[in-house]
Amino acid sequence: MTYLDYAASSPMNKRATVAYSEVASNMYGNPSSLHDAGGQATSAVAWARKVIAQKLGVHSDGIVFTGSGTEGNILAILSLARSEKRGRHIITSMAEHTSVHAAMNTLEREGFEITRIPFTENGVVDLAFLEAAIRPDTTLISIQHVNSEIGTIQPVEKIAKLAKSFGISYHVDCVQSFCKLDVASFAKEVDAITISAHKIGGPKGCGAIYVNPFVRVVPVFPGVTHERGLRGGTLDTPSIVAMAVAIEDYQYDLQYQWQLREKLLKSLHHERFQVIEGIWTQQLPNICGICMKGVEGQFVMLKLNEQHIYISTGSACDINSASGTKAILAIGKSYQEARQFFRISFGAQTTINDIATCARVLSKL
Known part of the structure; x- marks a missing residue:
């Protein structure tokens, strides 16, 4: 097969697979148990917490699995918003x-007012637009680091400074950027960060959030005792x-990922292909958003699937949505254009031949 859906999930790292098997077989004590078997598991979890914290450049006390x-996104956002630090207005994209x-x-049903701002034509948040949306009762901003559909990089460091200047909490979804971009450069300036294991060769069903230990939050499930009371x-x-x-x-070999992207885009020279991307300094190269004019993205995906080439029509979490992809609509494209969208994403195991094979079938289609 030719697997080109790394933004949805990646192959599990071999050493991580071995580690999972060994721990599952030999370290089956509950980390909350007070006996030695539990203590062994506690030590392993503490080590993992420290590894994640060091990668993020934060204190391990803030890591919640x-x-x-x-x-992670839902826990972080609900916990921060319900702390009611300033008011009941939230800004997102x-x-x-x-x-x-x-x-x-969910928060809207609880009486919060949500402002959802669009992207510019380059696929990023307009900082002036964002600042204009801030009100005296704005309590939280939640804007991602890298868009999962078109790979554009949001100006999170500038957003963090803006939020801090107004005393507003800021949550960043770093699921697509963690270990690919320098998250540590802004991690200490935000209040919460979300990451996921299976995007970087880890197991599915595991992720983490960083919640600033000095920020007051209200747990989604009151009364639980695990993970600082934030998750039972x-x-x-x-x-x-x-x-x-x-x-x-x-x-993450940035130069190699750019080579793969350039190979793909140069191969799609037909006028019916439209690449949805930002300027190169605001673009993660391994996520390519493309539209084929006059053809639905789902049809493209199915035709490639027949050739054992696996891509997607956007986020796997939106697979049952009939409204098209959010990023395309956010930059001002029409509903019809959104229906023509498909996503090709690659990783460390992707080869130039994989890209050539996909491009050849797309051009034939």
């Missing part, structure tokens, strides 16, 4: 991950250790 990036919109919709349930020690091992091993 979750079951996914989706759960139109093109966030589905989980962010799910959290916003026995920790999945094998997945947590495997995630940390994947982080240690993960390598």
